[in-house]
Structure formats: C-alpha cells, structure tokens
Amino acid sequence: MTTDSWADTGGGFGIDNLPYGIFSRPGELPRVGAAIGGRVLDLAAMSEAGLVEDRRCFASGSLNAFMVAGRPAWDANRARLVELLTDETYRDRVEPHLIPVSDVELRRPFEVADYVDFYSSEHHARNTGRIFRPRDETLPSNWKRLPVAYHGRAGTVFPSGTPIIRPSGQRRTPGEPEPTFGPSLRLDFEAEVGFVVGVPSAAGRGVPTGSFRDHVFGFVLLNDWSARDLQAWESRPLGPFLGKSFATSISSWVVPVAALEPARVSPPVQDPAPLPYLRCDERWGLDLRLEVLINDQVVSRPRFASMYWTSPQQLAHATVNGATLRTGDLFGSGTVSGPTRDQRGCMLELSWDGREPLDLPDGTKRTFLEDGDTVTVRAQAPGASGSPITLSEVTGTIHPASQP
Template sequence: MTTVSWVEDSADSGFGVDHLPYGVFSRPGELPRVGVAIGAYVLDLAALSAAGLIEDRHWFASGSLNGFMVAGRTAWQANRARLTELLTDEGHRAAVEPRLIPVADVDLLRPIDVADYVDFYSSLDHATTTGKIFRPSGDPLPPNWKHLPVAYHGRSGTVFPSGTPIVRPCGQRRTDPDRRPAYGPCLKLDFEAEVGFVAGVPSAPGTRVPTGAFADHVFGFVLVNDWSARDIQFWESQPLGPFLGKSFATSVSHWVTPLAALEAARVPQPAQDPAPLPYLRVDEPWGLDLDLEVLINEQVISRPPFATMYWSSPQQLAHATVNGAPLRTGDLFASGTVSGPERDQRGCLLELTWNGRDHLELPDGSERLFLEDGDTVTMRATAPGASGSRISLGEVSGTIYPATP
C-alpha cells in the first residue's frame, strides 16, 4: 500500500515517507542535532521533541545518533511510526511544517560516533578478480574464503563524513622487486565501493550475536568508500593485513537508512557451496537488492550490484562476534568492495584497470590507471521502497588533495 506524505515532491525524491533516513546536521550558530530526511528537507527531531510531538529521552539534541541507536528496536519502531503519522496526516501539518529545514540550508555531519570499524571481503566476483590479478596461475580464492567472511580491523578515528577532503597518503612502497623500498606519496590511490551497517544495541563480552538476532542489534545501513593506497598496501601486507594503506581515510554517507526502510529490498543471497557452518547459517533472505553507481568527476564508470554479495550482513556480524568480542554502539561494519561479474560492474580501479595494466577511459575521453589529485569520487545507491518507488541511500563523496610535504 502506498503511503503519501503531505511534504511536497517527496514521493519521488528517494527520500519519501517510506524511507526516513536519520542524520546529524547543524546551521550557523546552532548546535548539531538529529534530523530525518524527507524530500528536499531535514525534519528537525530536536525541535519536534521540544514541541512535544515526539518522545525524546535526550536522543535528538545531540551531535550523533548513538544515543538513539542504543535505545533499541522498540524505540526505533515507535519513532518511525510516529514520524510516518506526523508526515502523512494533514492534521499535523501546521505543527510539523515549521520544523522542516531545506537541506540546502544545513551542514550535514558524520551521523555516528564510530566505536570500532571492520571491513570485510565478501564479494565473490571481487575476490575472484583480484585473485586472478595477483595469482594468475593459481587458485584465485584462498582456501578459507568460502568458509568464513574474511575481514580486517580498521581505524575508527579516520572514518570521515561525505565531502571531507582526502589527502593523498605517503608511505613505503616498492615499485621494483630488485630495489629497496622508497618513501613518498601513494602512486596507486584507489576507491572501494562498499555498503556498511551500523550497530545500535551492544552485546556482552563472551557472548555472540547469532544471525537471527541481526535486526535486534543493527540500526541501519550507510554507503562507504574504503579509500586504498594500493602500492603501500601491497608492500606492507606481508604477512599481516592492511594497515597504512587503508587507515588514512574511510568515507561514509550522511544518512543512515534504517533496516525497516529496506524490507522491500531483501532478496535471497547467492547459494553458498560448501554450506556454511551452523553459526553462519541464515534462515531469512538477507541479500539486499541495492544498485550502486560510481562516478569520477561526475562521470559514471561502474554500476556494482550488491545483491550478488556472497556473504550477507547477518553472517558478517555473527562471525565478528563468534569469539565473544562484544558489539558496541557505533560499530561500523563495511561489506568490502562490491563488484559484479562484468567489467562495468567492478567496484574499484584495481579491478577496472587490472592493477594499472589497462587504462580506464572515462566518458569525456580522459583516462585513468589510478586516482589523480583533484579527482572527485562519488558513490550513490538506490533500493526498492515499500511504496513501489525507489529509495536513495544518498551518496558518499570525496576529492583527492595533493600529499602533504
């Protein structure tokens, strides 16, 4: 059934009443606070609370969503139902409309205080392609890949909101196997198109979060760009995993799409062979039919499909906590590079240029092997909405600045 909001032009904006993503915003001279996107506006939840229109236990007059996220699923559902009522019933329009602020008039901030950051490696197409690049005569997949969701632990302090400048990192790199490594600016700067989920309700140390409890702990999804310095990464990742090649920057979108908004996007995930161990088995369809789009300087270069991801989000969370590691409010878990089987579905330049062997031609005729200073990378995503239209997960964007001397 279609639910229609009285907010003008919101139905086909990607931010209709069937979406209602949460974010944090500010205006000049005012403190940051929590809002919800509806059409071309931000609905000021702190102002709604002050007017007695919604419940607020000090959740919304805040610079992050963490206080609301820890409140749990019952609070999330109740607030969503109340906001839907306020935005669809004309009887509430006079009271609510003054609390709508044009998005163009606000500064959108990082929506959460990130506790821990984990990045997975869950696309079979991405893992297979990169394996062929680096092990052309061997098995492209390591022996553990189809048995568990491979991941590395990142750095929460360098998770930045969309729009934050990305300074080209420096580090050790070895371009010639016959020479000593050199220090200098990254020569193979890359992006990775990813989708992440954000934990709200924590878990106790020594316990685990089973796949069936995913919706009790996870608040919603964001877009992620896991920037990568490939030459630094390849030299340092022997034998341990990524460190400086990843820790300099990770960008996230401004809006957090709640799980409830993605019900219509849920699809069965690809078949898994061999069958995963019991703690990784999922009884519900938790693939997500998200269509991603990657742009360099406003030119589309790739459209990765998220529905093809081999390991689902509940499986990732179950694996991350199976050893008893506690879940914390604000934990961010990224999917790993989203890629499909076709060349125009690859989610990073490493794949698109075969590690710099083949030039990628942009629509304007320019070419890239890896990112250049001044390039702006933007990622967008849409998903089926409950009303039959498509919802937008917003975008995550960043511009490359030269290395600091």
Template sequence: MTDVSWAPVPEDSGFGIENLPYGVFTRPGELPRIGVAIGTAVLDLAGLAADGLLEDRRWFAAGSLNGFMAAGRPAWLASRARIIELLTIATYRERVEPHLIPLSQVELVRPVEVADFADFYSSIHHAANVGQIFRPDAIPLTPNWRRLPIAYHGRAGTVYVSGTPIFRPWGQRRDAHDSEPSYGPSQRLDLEAEVGYVVGVPSAPGWPLPTSAFRDHVFGFVLVNDWSARDIQFWESQPLGPFVGKSFATSVSPWVVPVAALEAARVPPPAQDPPVLPYLRCDEPWGLDLTLEIELNGHVIARPPFSSMYWTPPQQLAHATVGGAAVRTGDLFASGTVSGAGRPERGCLLELTWNGLEPLQLPDGTRRAYLQDGDTVTIRAFAPTATGARLAMGEVTGVIHPAPGSPAGTPTPGVA
C-alpha cells in the same frame, strides 16, 4: 504504511516516506541535532520533541545518533511509526511544517560516533578478480574464502563524513621491479564502493550473536568508500593485513537508512558452496537488492550490484562476534568492495583497470589507471520499495588533495 506524504517529495527523489533516513545537521550559530530526510528537506526531530510531538529521552538534541541507536529496536520502530504519522496525517501539517528545513540551509555532519571499524571481503567477484591479478598462476580464491567472512580491523578515528577532503597518503612501497622499497606519496590511490551498517545495541562480552539477532542490534545502513593506497597496501600486507594503506581515510554517507526501510529490498543471496558451519546459517534471505553507482569527475564508471555479495550482513555480524568479542554502540562494519560479474559492475579501479594495465577512458578524453589529485569520486546507491518507488541511500563524495608536504610541482600519479 501509507505512501503519501503531505510534505513535498520530488518524483524519484529517493527520499520519500518509505525511506526516512537519520542524520545529524547543523546551521550557523546552532548546535548539531538529529533529523530525518524527506524530499529536499530535513525534519528537525529535536524541534518536534521540544513541541511535544515526538517522544524524546534526550536522543535528538545531540551531535550523534549514538544515544538514539542505543535505545533499541522498540524505540527505533516507535519513533519511525510516529514520524510517518506526522508526515502523512494532514491535521499535523500546521504544527510539523515549521520544523522542515531545506537541505540547502544545513550542513550534514558525521552521523555516528564510530566506536570500532571492521571491513569485510564479501564479494566473490571482487575476491576472484584480485586473486587473478596478483596470483595469476594459482586458484583465485584462497581455501578459507568460501568458509568464513574474511575481514580486517580498520581505524575508527579516520572515518569521515562525505565531503571531507581526502589527502593522498605517504607510505612505503615496493614494485615488483624494485630491489628495495621507496617512500613517498602513494602512486596507486584507489576507491572502494561499499555498503556498511552501524550497531545500535551492544552485546555482552563472551556471547556470540546468532544471525537471527541482526535486527535487534543493527540500527541501519550507510554507504562507504574505503579509500585504498594499493602500492602501500600490497607491500605491507605480507603476511598480515592492511595497515597504513587503508588507515588514512574512510568516507561514509551522512544518512543512515534504518534496517526497517530496506525490508522490501531483501532478496535471496547467492548459493553458498560448501554449506556454511551452523553459526553462519541464516534462515532469512539477507541479500539486498541495492544498485551502487560510482561516478568519477562527473562520469559514471560502474554500477555494482550488492545483491551478488556472497556473505550477508547477518553472517558478518555472527562471525565478528563468534570469538566472544562484544559489539558496541557505534561499531561500523563495511561489506568490502562491491563487485559484480561483468566489467561495468566492478567496484574499484584495481579491478576496472586491471591494476593499471587497462586504463579507463573517460568521456572527457582523460584516462585513469588510479586516482589523480583533484579527482572527485561520488558513490550512490538505490533500492526498491514495497510501493515500487526508488529508495536512495544518499551519496558519499570525496575530492583527492595532494599529499601534505609534497614539493610544489610534484607530478600527479596516474594516467592523464
């Protein structure tokens, strides 16, 4: 692959020719359609197809990527190769350039019609920290944690694109010192920095997918913020998993980075001990050398490394289907909170503040145990490429709004 595009790409923008993530965009008075990011522009694939420059079987003049994702890996690779040709061969410039639209002139919408959503618990550092916080007198990891990728089923209908307002949820909670539960807006609203992937090609009911089938079924990766109401979550998760504390909102980035774009970022994952069962064995290194960046109100508060994740995406997919559950086009699987070994690498406020006991001191003088109304959270991620450039996965942003129906003047939870 050539690393030179005739299209303008600002240095270190992260959206060079090695990336070419897919998204869905709109402009005033126009229907949504599919494009790819290059530099500070979006390349209109529907327009290219209409001009006969790109094969289109009604994939690109659409409001979601689902039709194209269902077309399968040969179509994905062929379209990617053709887009690279169009953006690197100078003789195409005159015909292609009119289809480049500045990102400042478009609105990015949710790229995928989400069919199902499941969230894993794949970081050993995150799981160990949570265990220490809530079970200080017990072994941090439960006996099953090193033997299978634990997950919960989320709510597909509340997966929102970056920029969608996040309303503080109401719910039932009970603190350790309370004799009875109370009801009201969450007092411990948290972020979770995660990486997700979306399924393109469905599988057959009853037939588990091996780890080797990952590339044939998964279209690409997104950034995820799985917002969590910790007080609601911990009261309701006894003994079953999260429900109201997780179902109110999950944010995803507008760009889907193709699996092919991250091949150069693959690295060996951490050693797994004890050895996994045969259906979870993976013959390829499927750790990903991604560095996440969490920003709260304009201040970077953590940089979690995705390469430290104990369970890999192919193992997650294999476990999700081992019982015979079929995957569908648009299924979203998220990694769970990404955390590293050190405090600056923790991927949520639960860990960063040790459940509020050690509030963050922000550079502007404010402190945070958990999120306050008006807070802005942005998560970004970057990966290396074969040419040494930096690949950006875009960003996922959310602003916290007061709980609907809250009385005027209700104090904002957290530490000012």
C-alpha cells in the same frame, strides 16, 4: 503500502525511507534530523514541541544515544514520523520544523566505536586473485568457509564531502631492490555498503544471524579508500595497515533497517554449506543498485545482491568468538563487484592493476586516482510503495599529499 507524504517535495527521500542524520545551521549546535524530500525534519525541535517522544537524545550531536535505545524505540519513532508526515491534520505543527537541506551542514551521523571491513564479494575476490596470483587458485582456501575481514581505524572514518589527502608511505616499485617513501602512486576507491550497530552485546556471547535486527540500526554507503602500493608492500604477511587507515568515507544519512525490508532478496547459493553459526533462515541479500562516478562520470554499476556473505553472517562471525558489540561499531561489506567490467567496484579491477587503463566518457584515461578527482558512490533500493528509495551518496575529492 505506505501512504503518500504531504512533506515529500522530491530530492530522493520519501516516506518509505526516512533516514537519520546529524545537521547544524550557522550559530547552532548539531542535532538529529530525518530526511524527507529535499528537507530535514528537526527532531530536537519536534521533541521540544511534544510531537515526538522526548528520549533526551535528539538534541545530541550524534545518533549514538538514539541508536542505543533499541529496536522498540526505533520502530515507535518511525511509526510516529510516518503518522506526522502523512496526516494533514499535523501539517501546521510539523511544517515549521522542516528545513531545506541546502540551508544546513550535514555532519558525520554517529561516533564510530570500531571499524571492521569485510571481503565478501566473490567477483572481487576472484579478480584480485587473478591479478596477484595468476598461476594459483583465485580464492584462498578459507574464503567460502568464513567472511574474511580486517580491522580498520575508527578515528579516520569521515563524513561524505571530507577532502581526502593523498597518503604517503613506503612503497616498492616492481624491479626496484629497495622501498622508497613518498605519496601513493596507486590511490584507489572501494565502493561498499556498511551497517552500524545500535545495541551492544554481552561479552563472551556471539550474536546469531536471527538477532541482526535487534542490534543493527541501519545502513550507509561507504568508500574504503586504498593506497594499493602501500598496501602491497606492507601486507607481507599481515593484512592492510597504512594502505587503508588514512581515510574511510561514509554517507551522511543512515537508512534504517526497516526501510530496506522490501529490498531483501535471496543471496547467492553458498557451497559448501556454512557452519551452523553462519546459517541464516531469512533472505538477507539486498537488492541495492550502486553507481560509481569519477568527476560526475559513471564508471561502474555494481549490484549488492551478488555479495556472497550477507550482513547477518558478517555480524555473527565478528562476534562468534565472544567479541562484544558497541554502539557505533561500523562494518563494511568489502568492495561490491559484479561479473562484468562495468560492475567492478574499484580501480584495481577496473584498470586491472593499471594494465588496462579505464576510458572515461570525457576522453581522459585513468589507471588509479589523480589529484583533483572526485569519487561519488550512490545507490537505490526498492521501497515499500513500489518506488525506489535513495541511499545518501558518499563523495570525496583527492587532494595532494601534505608536505612532510
């Protein structure tokens, strides 16, 4: 059980969490910080003061230099921060480097090298099958044999709070003989959990499930914004392109893998048994409880523990062909959905492709997102001390399509 921290003033981030991020103050360069309570611990200043080991990375404008340092460095720094923030004898030296989060600007926490998004919720996959293929088998024949994914666009991964411009493109309305061009009429969110790679892998060698901790730095919340009408028209036969590539949002703080150890649970039973390279000896389901809000109104509460394919299995599959990992590689879980309507993780499911409008608590209805809507995804997980830890929320507001 972790000792209480003298620095924890509330705000959702206790000593069991200590997520990392990038922040700046007016007139200053961005640098690395850790969240504790409602404050940011300036690790660049802590390094200059000799309070944490100077790895020449905390003064950087991204976490990449620290992420590539590897698990021994991550574990050592985490242990040192716990010591500094729980031992009162350090308080006078540490406290000057704690800044109210309200006084800083949070930035994208890492430079994204590559982005892959999976499709790992059986509930989501079956629902989309029922929507689009009501007369066929709801799951594709390969779905329970391997973690299905598509390759996304790293250059449009944005930090939480970045405005989301409604995308334009080709879409064909049912009944129309030809496609038209214009703003998406079926703009959607997808509530997801992502993980980011710190340590690269060698070319030609896959990363086994048991090596997940040696390569993965931490987890973020993720919103894979989707233009369903663009996606439906272009995905014949290949997968998502313009319907997904315009924006993906991630939370500002990266929760270390170590902080989520108490959240590990058994994942759903996998039947048929996966091939040997996908087998995992450890329980890597994660008891993350998500909430999705539209305009500050809760519309869904998905549970991440129900995801069929786990994060180590996703990493193993992504590299089994010899593809290398790079520092900053981001992997999304795919939409997190559950068995009931109040656990569905996107508007496609919540409104059943627009056929069953969603009633919001304020009396308005939605089939898909409208201009001005703000979508927020937040989550909590069990912590080492018994109290929940908070994953930093990811939020974005829809703005009208830009003029051509």
